[in-house]
Amino acid sequence: MTDAGRAARSRQNPWRRAWRRFTGNRLGWRSLQIFLAAALVSLFAEVLSNDRPLLVRYHGHYYVPLVQTLPETTFGGDFQTPTDFLDPFIQAKLAKPGNFALFPPNHYHYTTINYFSRVPDPAPPSRQNWLGTDDRGRDLLARLLYGFRLSVLFALVVTVICTVAGVAYGAIQGYFAGWTDITMERAVEVWSAMPALYLLIIFSSLFSPSLWLLIALISVFGWMGVAAYVRAEFLKNRTLDYVRAAKALGQRDRVIIFRHILPNCLTPVITLVPFEMAGAIGALTSLDFLGLGVPEGTPSLGELLQQGKNNLDAWWISLATFIVLVTTLVLLILVGDALRDALDPRKEVAEGDAPEPAEEAA
């Protein structure tokens, strides 16, 4: 086979064809690109928004404060405490000829409190704090950047856990059907009747709040949707002839589940992923808003919304947070929408790339 022929062949792989349809949807494809770019940028938040310089040259010595903890005495200060590079005294020292400091674009970490602000906190946007500060004098842009990163990572972990658990549970239910299915379905029904919010409140008072506890709690209540879809797909596919043919060949259940049925059940699973992520971000935000979420001090969009609500005159807090949150969710939903279109089996036929009935050899 020629290279061109091989390339043409590989384009016939069903997943690739779905991907082609996805990238053909401009809105969805752009949304995914923007979202991934934003997520990627936020992964480098430490380099983009930090109160320590990336590189300092002082009296002929080079320092990398980003990864080093330097006492103030290094730069001619009086104390052994870690250097506050935003202190005008230190800044003056670094500004002397021969010295220099390379700061990140935004000079604040999410924990940094701007003690040198001239207006009371929350401070409106200014040249120092581009988006203003929150009610404790922390830079809003830094809080948003780190908060966005936390939300995305949180959503990713929750989605992976929920998807894996849901697929496993639904696959077992749907494939073995009968009593297995009924018993497991009853268990799901009991489980989904649990009042998740109350449990979260109880748990957050029992244990000290932590991100992992939240991930565990939200995942534990989040996998049922995926399981229901996968169960239905398995129930449908297990009676199809290709599964019967594999059984007639003597294939093992494990192989039938993973190789034959699962790839044909992934359409709803993949379609759900962006929506699940959006849901997880929403859940985290609302818990934080209620004060049941991440520990005090963690950058969080929900906590910022809460601050915005408490400081209605500080419009920049709620507006900026709102924009970040809505943009994130809209992007995810647009991606999900495009995925759903791309994976819709009816599209395969409508596109006309399905069987080009070749001439039968007589």
Add this chain to the structure above:
Amino acid sequence: MSLLEVNGLCVSFGRRRVVDQVSFTLERGEKLALVGESGSGKTVTALATLRLHHGARLEGGIRFEGRDVLAMGPDDLQALRGGEIAVIFQEPMTALNPVMTVGAQIMEALQTHKGLGRAQAREQAIEALRRVEVPEPGRRVDDYPHQLSGGQRQRAMIAMALACDPKLLIADEPTTALDVSIRYQILDLLDRLRRERDLAVLMITHDLNLVRRFADRVAVMERGILVEQGAMVQVMEAPLHPYTRKLIDSRCARDVAEPGDGVVLQGRSVRVDYPVSRPGIRGWFGKGAFTAVRGASFTLAPGETLGVIGESGSGKTSLALALLNLIPAGGEIEVEGRSWATLDPRSRRGLRRYIQVVFQDPFSSLSPRLTVEQIVGEGLEIHEPGLDRLQRRPRVVAALEDVGLVEDGSAEALLDRYPHEFSGGQRQRIAIARALIVQPRIVVLDEPTSSLDVTIQKQVLELLAQLQRRRRLSYVLVTHDIDVVRAMAHRVLVMKDGQVVKEGPAEQVLSDHLWQDLGA
């Protein structure tokens, strides 16, 4: 003036033209059959006369009683649909609304098109059911579609279609979903109604037996083009176009070898029960049983074909699945002298290579996300685990070549293709290759040709007969198609309601007058 005049009709979806320059006319009271294989555009052509296609571009002329259908506004079109041209579809179960009673659906048509009141419409609905010979129409009018049998449902559909006295009835494969014994009753009914009301019938079908029996004139379509039309007798007896000839010749000639001695498969009082839920509180404590097969006994010799025929619901597919040990069954089934029931799971898996299966629908019988190599090679993976991927490959290629699936003389190029890239007949060949690669002694063929086009049916049957001769294969051929049994089977088992009602050599069983009649 003709009732319906179609002149140079073209139908395109997007850039694809599915009907190209089709012209025909239909007179009052005439029976025209539109014949062709699936994908030939016959249904699209017929439904275009009602402009029932979404997103289709129609060109050319369609005139109904001299009025231009393509120029009609929404109101006229509404009056035309159902009022003057009515349609009945292939599958009455999906064409009827399952949550409305049959009567309500007929009444709806009467109320929309004739503006009748409820009581009057109900009376007419009962009358309509009586005309299509539904027993006890006064009671049936309040039944839901699932409470009727297949034939009664199709009758109800006809009643619904004819309730408003249309002038043209479009019947899209009206009998395909029905049992053989009911097909001709429906045809006779249609013919009687046509005579009574001077109704024109446009019948869409791929079944030439139906055409012979029903039509006055025939129009043959191939790939969107009308290749031949004329009086039925003339087209059937002296076809002009090669494609028409191919269609008519597609009935398979019998060419099978004599079976050998011995027994490869034996069933003794095979019984299949399905659990069904009991109604009410009893259902909490136990399941009832529906017996699909009761006490079937038979033997199969090497190189022999056992035809299992019966109407749908007669238990023939359950019997096939039981032979393959895919569903639990009572009685005894011995493959190569070993009984499924007495084997441990490991030896059971080993025994599976001796009895393989080819299913009816080649679109659902191949895993859509595996390549041809993976699909066909799977049996080797299981039964000859010593082989690695490279050693399996020549075997897979050979199996594909055996079933005649080659490109430029070799099957190499087909290995990494996916099922969706093949036509129905090619897929069925892949399914046959998958079954044969493990070198079985017995192959269960579950309606192997019913979802294929007639011309391809013939090729697949010839392939099966040829493989049988070469490899001394034994077939269990499950089908409702008498032509297929006639072409292939040595012995025949006739099933009805789970019971074997007749068994014997093929010639003897098939010469029975009942089957003669049904086979046409």
